[in-house]
Every structure is written in C-alpha cells, then in structure tokens.
Amino acid sequence: xxxxxxxxxxxxxxxxxxxxxxxxxxxxxxxxxxxxxxxxxxxxxxxxxxxxxxxxxxxxxxxxxxxxxxxxxxxxxxxxxxxxxxxxxxxxxxxxxxxxxxxxxxxxxxxxxxxxxxxxxxxxxxxxxxxxxxxxxxxxxxxxxxxxxxxxxxxxxxxxxxxxxxxxxxxxxxxxxxxxxxxxxxxxxxxxxxxxxxxxxxxxxxxxxxxxxxxxxxxxxxxxxxxxxxxxxxxxxxxxxxxxxxxxxxxxxxxxxxxxxxxxxxxxxxxxxxxxxxxxxxxxxxxxxxxxxxxxxxxxxxxxxxxxxxxxxxxxxxxxxxxxxxxxxxxxxxxxxxxxxxxxxxxxxxxxxxxxxxxxxxxxxxxxxxxxxxxxxxxxxxxxxxxxxxxxxxxxxxxxxxxxxxxxxxxxxxxxxxxxxxxxxxxxxxxxxxxxxxxxxxxxxxxxxxxxxxxxxxxxxxxxxxxxxxxxxxxxxxxxxxxxxxxxxxxxxxxxxxxxxxxxxxxxxxxxxxxxxxxxxxxxxxxxxxxxxxxxxxxxxxxxxxxxxxxxxxxxxx
Amino acid sequence: xxxxxxxxxxxxxxxxxxxxxxxxxxxxxxxxxxxxxxxxxxxxxxxxxxxxxxxxxxxxxxxxxxxxxxxxxxxxxxxxxxxxxxxxxxxxxxxxxxxxxxxxxxxxxxxxxxxxxxxxxxxxxxxxxxxxxxxxxxxxxxxxxxxxxxxxxxxxxxxxxxxxxxxxxxxxxxxxxxxxxxxxxxxxxxxxxxxxxxxxxxxxxxxxxxxxxxxxxxxxxxxxxxxxxxxxxxxxxxxxxxxxxxxxxxxxxxxxxxxxxxxxxxxxxxxxxxxxxxxxxxxxxxxxxxxxxxxxxxxxxxxxxxxxx
Numbered sequence: 014x015x016x017x018x019x020x021x022x023x024x025x026x027x028x029x030x031x032x033x034x035x036x037x038x039x040x041x042x043x044x045x046x047x048x049x050x051x052x053x054x055x056x057x058x059x060x061x062x063x064x065x066x067x068x069x070x071x072x073x074x075x076x077x078x079x080x081x082x083x084x085x086x087x088x089x090x091x092x093x094x095x096x097x098x099x100x101x102x103x104x105x106x107x108x109x110x111x112x113x114x115x116x117x118x119x120x121x122x123x124x125x126x127x128x129x130x131x132x133x134x135x136x137x138x139x140x141x142x143x144x145x146x147x148x149x150x151x152x153x154x155x156x157x158x159x160x161x162x163x164x165x166x167x168x169x170x171x172x173x174x175x176x177x178x179x180x181x182x183x184x185x186x187x188x189x190x191x192x193x194x195x196x197x198x199x200x201x202x203x204x205x206x207x208x209x210x211x212x213x214x215x216x217x218x219x220x221x222x223x224x225x226x227x228x229x230x231x232x233x234x235x236x237x238x239x240x241x242x243x244x245x246x247x248x249x250x251x252x253x254x255x256x257x258x259x260x261x262x263x264x265x266x267x268x269x270x271x272x273x274x275x276x277x278x279x280x281x282x283x284x285x286x287x288x289x290x291x292x293x294x295x296x297x298x299x300x301x302x303x304x305x306x307x308x309x310x311x312x313x314x315x316x317x318x319x320x321x322x323x324x325x326x327x328x329x330x331x332x333x334x335x336x337x338x339x340x341x342x343x344x345x346x347x348x349x350x351x352x353x354x355x356x357x358x359x360x361x362x363x364x365x366x367x368x369x370x371x372x373x374x375x376x377x378x379x380x381x382x383x384x385x386x387x388x389x390x391x392x393x394x395x396x397x398x399x400x401x402x403x404x405x406x407x408x409x410x411x412x413x414x415x416x417x418x419x420x421x422x423x424x425x426x427x428x429x430x431x432x433x434x435x436x437x438x439x440x441x442x443x444x445x446x447x448x449x450x451x452x453x454x455x456x457x458x459x460x461x462x463x464x465x466x467x468x469x470x471x472x473x474x475x476x477x478x479x480x481x482x483x484x485x486x487x488x489x490x491x492x493x494x495x496x497x498x499x500x501x502x503x504x505x506x507x508x509x510x511x512x513x514x515x516x517x518x519x520x521x522x523x524x525x526x527x528x529x530x531x532x533x534x535x536x537x538x539x540x541x542x543x544x545x546x547x548x549x550x551x552x553x554x555x556x557x558x559x560x561x562x563x564x565x566x567x568x569x570x571x
Numbered sequence: 572x573x574x575x576x577x578x579x580x581x582x583x584x585x586x587x588x589x590x591x592x593x594x595x596x597x598x599x600x601x602x603x604x605x606x607x608x609x610x611x612x613x614x615x616x617x618x619x620x621x622x623x624x625x626x627x628x629x630x631x632x633x634x635x636x637x638x639x640x641x642x643x644x645x646x647x648x649x650x651x652x653x654x655x656x657x658x659x660x661x662x663x664x665x666x667x668x669x670x671x672x673x674x675x676x677x678x679x680x681x682x683x684x685x686x687x688x689x690x691x692x693x694x695x696x697x698x699x700x701x702x703x704x705x706x707x708x709x710x711x712x713x714x715x716x717x718x719x720x721x722x723x724x725x726x727x728x729x730x731x732x733x734x735x736x737x738x739x740x741x742x743x744x745x746x747x748x749x750x751x752x753x754x755x756x757x758x759x760x761x762x763x764x765x766x767x768x769x770x771x772x773x774x775x776x777x778x779x780x781x782x783x784x785x786x787x788x789x790x791x792x793x794x795x796x797x798x799x800x801x802x803x804x805x806x807x808x809x810x811x812x813x814x815x816x817x818x819x820x821x822x823x824x825x826x827x828x829x830x831x832x833x834x835x836x837x838x839x840x841x842x843x844x845x846x847x848x849x850x851x852x853x854x855x856x857x858x859x860x861x862x863x864x865x866x867x868x869x870x871x872x873x874x875x876x877x878x879x880x
Contacts (some may be wrong), residue, residue, distance in 0.1 A: 067607075068653035075608045150623040152608045155616045173615045226654075249652035250663055252737075252826045276736060279830065280821035282719060283735055287824070290727040290734035451603025451839055454610050488613040 056569050057272040058294040058550055061284050065277055067249050070229035071214040072144035072151045077561050083211040084560035085256055085273075086237035088263075090119055090137075090193075091209040095566060097474070097557040099205040103132060103215070103238075103263075105191075114200040114511050115163070119193045125261045126217050126236045134187035136215035142180040143221070144212055147172035157212045157472065158183075163196035200510035203475035210473065210559050240268050240565045252277040256564075269568045285545065294547040301422050304358040304543050315359035315543045316555040319371040321479070322363065322468035323534040324415075324430070328493040330463050332411050336532060337402030342464070343388045343535035345395035346433035352538050355429050356422075359541030364389050367476045367524055368539050371557065375513040380476055384521045387528040388536060392437045399438045410440035413463040416456060419447045427466055430537070457491045465492075466537065474558050476520045477506070483527055494533050499526055576860070583856045590852045591845065595637060598844050599630050605650035605839040624650075637845065646849075647842030651834070657846040661828065665850065667737055668820070668827040672813030674747040679754030680805060686755065687762020688789055688797075691770060702759060709756030715818040718749040722822060735824045746823045750812055757808065758801055765797035798869055806862035810855045 062078045071083050084093075092102035105120040124132040144154030145168050158165035163184030171178035184196030197204060207213060217236055224234045232246040232254070240262050246254035256273040259265065276293070278284050281300040287293045299307070307313040326333040326342060333339060348362035361369070364386035372380045403409060417427035424447050431443045443464070448456075456462050469489075471478040480503055481487055485495040506519035527533040542561070546553060552566040606612070606620050621627040625636065640647060646657035690702040725745065726734035733742045769775065770793055778792045779785075815829025828847065835843035 065652070067651055070653070073653065147619045147623070150620055152606055152612060152616070152620060155619070156608065156611055156613075159613070159616070169615050169619065173618050230653075230655075249649075249655050250660055250826070252824065276824065277826075278735060278824040280818075280824070283722065283822045283824060286722050286727050287735055290730070292734050292736070449837055451601070451609075451837070455602035455604075457610070489611065 056270050057274070058270065058547075058564075058567060058569060059274045059276065059292065060295045060564075061278045061287060061293045061297050062275050063277070063279055063284075063297040065249060065252060066246070066254070068229060069235055069243070069246070071211045071216065072140060072149060072154050074211055075153050080211050080560040081562055081564075082243075082254075082256070082275075083214065084556075085239060085241045085564050086235075086243055086259070087211070087214045087239040088124075089208055089211070089214040091205050093209050093556050093559070093563065095554050095563075099209040102209070115197045117195050117197070117204065118188070119195070121191045121193060122263065123191075124238055124263045126220070126238050127242050127259060127261060128217070128220065128236045129261075130217055130219070130236075131190075132215055132217075132238050133190045134193040135190070136217055137193055137213075138185050138187050139218040139221070140214060140216035141185045142183055143216065145169070145183055146180055151212075153212045157207070157210060161198055161201060161207065163198050166198070199507055202510050202513060202516055203473045203477070206473045206475070206558070238262070240264070241270075241273065244272075268565060270564065273564055288545050288547075294550050295553065296545040298542045298544055299358075301356055301358040307543070307545065312545050312548060313543055314546050314553075314555075315541050317359065317361065317370055318470070318540045318542050318561075319368040319474070319557055320468055320470040320540045321366055321368050321536060322466065322538050322540065323366065323536045325457075325462075325465040325467060325492045325534055326532075327460060327463055327465070328495075329460055330413070332402075332406055332408070332413075333463060335402045335406055337398045337405060338411070339532035339535075341395045341399035341402055341438055342434060343395075343532045344391045344398070345437040346430050346535075346537075347390045348537055349390065351426060351429055355425055356538060358543055360538045361541070362390075363536040363539045365524065366482075366528065366534065366536055367479050367520070368471075371471070372474055372476050372517075374517045380517065380521070384524055387525060388532065395437055396439070399441075403440065408440075410442070412442040412444065415443045415445045415464040415466070416453055416462040417445060417447050417466045418453065419449050423447065423466070426537075430466070460491060460493060468540070471558050476517070476524075477503075480506070480520050480523055483533055492534075494531075496526070496531060496533075499523060499531070499533075502526060576864075579860050579863075583853075583860070586856055587849060587852055591638070591641065591849055592634070594845060594848045595634050596630070598841060599633075601836075601839060603839050605841060607651070607838065641849075646846040649835075649840055649843050651838050651840045651843070657842045660831070660843065661846050661850055664826060664828040664831045665815075667825050668815035668829060669813050671743060671746055671750060671819075671825070671827070672809070672815070674743060675750035675812050676754055676805070676809050678747065679751035680758050680801075682751070683755040683758025684762050684794075684798075684801070686759040688766055688794065690759065690763040691766030692785065692789055694767060699763075702763075706756040706759045709752040710760075712752070714749045714752055714816070715822060717752055718746065718819055718822045721745045721749065735822070737823070737825045742823075746819050746825060749819055750816060754805075754808055754812070757804055761801045761804060762797060765800055766793055769793045769797045795869055799866065802862055802865055802869065806858045807855075810851070810858050813854065814851045 064076065064078055066079050066082055067076055068074055068079060069083060071087060074080060074083055088102040090102060090104045091099040094100045103121050103124050105122045108120070109118040111117070121132065121134060126132060141162070143149050144151050145158055145165050155165065155169050159169055160166055164182040168178045168180065168183065186194045188194055201207065220236055221228045227234045229235045231248040232243045235243055237243065237259060240259060241256040242259040244255040244257040254275050258268055258271050262268065278287055281303055284296045284299070285303055288296050324342070326339050328334045352360045352362045365381060365384065367380050369381045370379060374380055374383070403411065415427065415431055417423050427445055427447065431445050434443055435441055453465070453467070457465055457467065469479060469482060482489045483494055483499060484490065484503055485500055502519055502523040506516050506523065509515040509519055528536070549570050551568050551570055554563040554566055555561065556563055603609070604617065604621070604626070606617070609617060612620070618627065625633065637647070648654045648656055649660055652660060686702045686705065690699040693699050722734060722745065725731050732744055736742055766789070775788055775792055778788050783792070815827040815832070817829045817833050819825070820827035820830040831843070832847045835847060
C-alpha cells in the first residue's frame, strides 16, 4: 500500500496546512520603526504607556494616556503651564468678564490647524455642542459641563425624558470668527482651569463632518493645533504611535523635541526591563512593588498626586449611622505605617479630603495650611469612642463588611487596615471582600456595603471637586450621608464664589464639619506616582489635573 | 469521509450556538457597565450612555439582537476601543498569537518527540535522565518565569535578542521558547512512555530480526504507533497556545489576543467577550475534528464513518 507509506508525511502536511492557513496574512505586523535609532543629541524620546489610546476624539476621551496625547497635539482656550497654573493658549489677552461673573467673552489669537485652516470661535461652539449632544455618547461632555456651562443640564434632562432639545441653548456662542462668548451656570472660580481641560478643546467642524464616524479613528483622520502632531497611529488598537513637532504651532520656537515614540507595555516588570534595556526613556507609573528597588536612584521621579483615598461608611447601616462608631473607625488605623510600610511609594497619610499641594488659597498658602490634620490615628481615642458608640447602640460587638479592590497592592492595604481595625476596636469583626473594580463600583452605586475603600482624582484644581462629593444629592456620595449643615455650607461657598477669601474659608469650614464633626469618611492616604526617566531627558512636567504629564518642554541632553 | 465531515460540521454549528447563548447570559450576570467613567457619571448621564448602546433593553431583547447580528456576520463593536468593530479587533490581535502558538507547538513537538524517542532508546542512561530532567523543568516551572529570566538576562544584560515588542522575526524567539517549554515537556514524557511500550511489542522484534537499524526501527516502525496519545494531548494544547497567553503577551508587549480577552472580561466589553469566546470555541472544535481525522490517518485500525455496508 503506497498510501500508508506517505501517510505520516500526509499527517504533517495536513497539520502544517491548517497552521499556515490560520497564519496567512499574519506578517503585516512585522514591519515599521527602524528609524527610531537615537543618537545622544537627537531630540527624540521613547515613552512607555500601560494602555492603548481608546480614542483621540477630544470630546470622548476619558483616560490618562488619551489626555496626555491630546494635551500634546491640541490646545484649548487655556493650557497648563510648567507650574500647573492655567495660562492663555488660544485666548488673546485677558477676556472680558460680565458684571455677574457668569459670562466671559474671549478674543482668539490667529492659530492654525495642521491642515492650514484657521482655528475659529465656531470650532469651539461645534466641539462643545458635540460633547453635550446625547447622540455623541460622550461620557465626559455631560460630566464636565452639567451644572457648570449654562444650558447643559437642561439638554441632558430633556434627552433622558425623551423631549426635544436645542443644542444652541448651550451657553456658548460665536460672536464673530474670532470672538467667543461663554455663559456659565454659576460663578466658577476655576473657569480658566476648566477651559484648559481637553473636553473643552475646539474641533474643526468641516474636518469632523467630512470624516464622519471615521473622525479621530487614526492619524490620518485627525488634525491638530498643538505643539505636536500625530505622525503615526493606526487607531485605538495600536500598540505604537509617534508624535512629531508641529511647525505650524503658535509657539513652535519654544518646542525643542522633534519626535516622541510611544509603545504599549502592560507588564510592570517588562516596563522596567525595557527601560534598562534602552528601549525607553520614560516609563509609565511603576507598580508599588518595583518602587523600593529604585529608592535613592536618581532615575526615579516621584510626584505627589492630588488623589485621595478613604473608607466610606454606609449610613444605611444603623451602627455606622452612629457618629461615635464612625469616629472610632476613622481613628483606629495607623495611616503613617500604611503609607510608609505598606504602600512604600512616596504616598502620604491623609488626614483630610482636600489633597495637599493641590489648591492655593488667595493669600498664597496651601489649602491644607489652615485646615491641617482633621482625623489623625489615635488608638486610645478610637477605643473610647468605640465603647461609647457601642453603649449607645446597646451592643457589645459588631460585624461589618469591607469592600476593597482586587489588585495585589489594594489587597495588602486592605488586609492591613482590617487588621488594625480589629486590633484597636475590641469586639469588631470585619469581613474583607476583595472584588474587581466594576463590581465595587456597582455595589457602591447600589449602596450595598458597610465599609468601602475608594478614592477620588480631581478634574479641575479646586477644592469644590472634592467638597461637592458629599452633598445629599451627589451621585458620588454613595453612602447616604446627608447633612443640612454641610449642604448649606457648600451652597454658601457657591454663592460666595466671586469672593475668593470667603469661598475658600467656607470650603475649609465645610471640610472641618464633614470630617472633624461628622467623621463622614475615614481618609487613608494621598497617592504618589513614580516613574523612571532617563537622566538625559530634561523638562518633563507633571500636571495636577486632566493630563498627568506634559512633554512640551522636554529637551534631550548629551 | 465527506458525509462524516458534513455531519461534524452541523454539530459544530450547534455547539457554537449553544456556547454563544450560554456565554451571553452568563456575561450579563457580571455586574457593572462597560463605561470606564461610570463611577463619576450621574444616573441620568449613565442612562443616556446605556440608551445609545441599547443596554437599557431587556436581556432577552439584547440576546435576540445579538444573535440576529451574528447570523449576518456582525460581531458588534468594542467599548474599550471606542467602537472599533470586534471583527477587526479579533483579526488584528489573533495574528501574533497564532504565529507564536504555531511556532511554540511546532518546535515544541519536534524537540519533544526527539527527546522522548532518544530517552526511550537509551532508557535508564544519563541521556534519559537529562531528558527527564528537562521535561520536569518544562512542566513544573511556569512559562512566565522562563520569560522573565530570559528577558532580563538574554535581553537586558547580554543584549543578544530584543528585550520586548513585536517588530520582526527575532522578536518572536524568546516568547516562543517560553511557550514551547510546556509542549516539549508533555510530548517528551508521552513519547518516552509510549515508545518504550511500542519497542517491546512483537512486530518491533520482528523488524529488528530482519536486520533493520535501530534508527529505522524507532522512526519508521515505532513512531507512528507511539504518536497516537501525543496527538490526543496536542489538540487541546494547540488551541490553548494559539489563543494566546495573557502573561507572555504582557511580558513581551505582544499585541495578542490572550491579554485582550482577559481585559475585555474585566471591563465588561460585551461584544469582545462574545466574539473572542466564539473564535476560541470555533478553533477548538475545528482542532478536535482535525485530531479525529488524524487518528484515522495515523492508525488504519481507526475508522471514522463505520465499515463498508
């Protein structure tokens, strides 16, 4: 039988052909990027990112890498300077503010899109209307505009109620090609910072409409008006992209850097290996287990972030509705140790909810300077309050659930905190549940927890972004906290917005009421982020809100 | 044979339909939304987002819509990648995984078979012991440990191979080695046991008596019969390697599908979860079919469609 003689060969051929059929066309990923050879003086750098860019449509971006890239390739009315303050970008000089402080009229400078079109007032109107339009399905559009830009909330409400609405009722109007009028819902002390946020960037109407659904889906379908332009990006699934200097940028002379290449590396150890192997000049944020090995190394740069974490205590639980029990829980764990030993990455203990080094009061001091530490670890006071609270409730022991994250770092933190609580508060039993983020979010929204470890990162540099979380009707309250006194103070602050001293003083009082009187949450820590950066790269700037880094002022030295 | 394959193909479609339905309802039990900023949005804003994507509809309606789309060949769009079609995403991401999986299974099997046969021929010698040692290492040390060690020493310290990324053939070497360790170990062990068994049988003694060389005996007469159990384990192993490895893809920054699948589940990217599950299931049933056909080819005693009537 001849057949059987060749059957083994046939087997192999069969197997091979299946594999090859499955692999056909699989080689087009194997080209690109041999031009990335760096000589010492070349003004080119390589940066690592932990994730792809989901979208570069400025009205739809919600993630940090998206904001970082947008901030590099686009500009709005204002932009964040080296010190994090918001300075004019497309605005010509000081705008005209109406007497009631709610209407601002901007004059625009002559700036150009990378396709040669001028940036006009209509570009802003178009982008903002697009951001609030329910059909766009933007998450940050309504989030950033509702309650801030006049008419925004009404459009959202009408859409939910399935009623007609008119996008022209949004508080933005092009008076002429270079004059823009914006109406705020109320006086916003932080409006310049808001205007620097990517959601409020302009978009070229003609270009966006021409591209339709393909707009911002890859480098060819995007135009920019910023310091850099997107030279290569195949779209949301791309794991590599390149920025090049934009020669038509308004301030092109100030930009030294010629080219930035980004690569996605999701594994933390691989990020470090890529950096050590010369494949990257700047890493993404290091996981906390890698930080200790670079302690004291000049290549690691640590930056305190304005993100604060806390334990939410659900008022639906009768025991947690008791202020003494809350005081006991809030004071019963050693946060200094948590920050120094467990986190060990430059994070600091938080005894507040408005972060340190985040907002400056009108007298030039930090917000924290006057309000200081509001809830400090104190085992004795915690125990005293605990016993008082239990007596009031008529209990001798208490069992609570504790909802935490499922990452290694979160588990370590939560185990430590639970252990501290159970040690310092006799009769307390805490059941730790470590769940994925989406589940934690779901249960938080549903109020289905006793204790919840969560945090907040701000979207504009003002204490209000933290203070309004605890309003009775805030969707982010999530713990049924409701205090007429606190609501009143926030309202008072909003009304006093035109008077910065009173505004800040009222918010500081509100923070004291919420923490030192009500023990509304138990603050745990304020986060620090660490990255590795090559010593020859100078001028990377960490920004306090929105994008987390700016690459504009980077220079490469010998 | 043709009738058998057509029958199997129909079963395959039914299997895929059942998998699609089960996955759909199980997936809808996962709490949360696919919107990354859900934590910040007010209920009204969340409502608008859900309406835009039809997620406010009852699950049964969503299921019907999905199945209708599926019949038209529409796998839906990804949430995490801003409305990129799932078909495009799968096609892009499966390629590196297929290349790596194929290389790992190809080299892994060949090396494993050779190691196994040599071990069997040189039973209880130092060669046998070292091959066993390699097999034990390959089976017991997780591949990400190999990957990490190689990346650091061969990539960073020695600079012999690219540390990571996916830009050419040399970039596939280290991930392939890491992935091939397991198939090498498995094949070598199975091969050795089977080969020892086969070499003791009468027809081998006959072949030897006829004066065939030991090479000829092992590879011409012994190998075919010893291959059957190996083929059985290789089927599922091939699928698991070709559907990508989360850790290896992350360590070497490879744009593969393994990492993609896990991410999709954690962020509730519904259409991607469905599309990937269906693709993997499809690959799995196809490989099982191929394995069944191969049995018949290797061992004439196995008949697929019953004897002649």
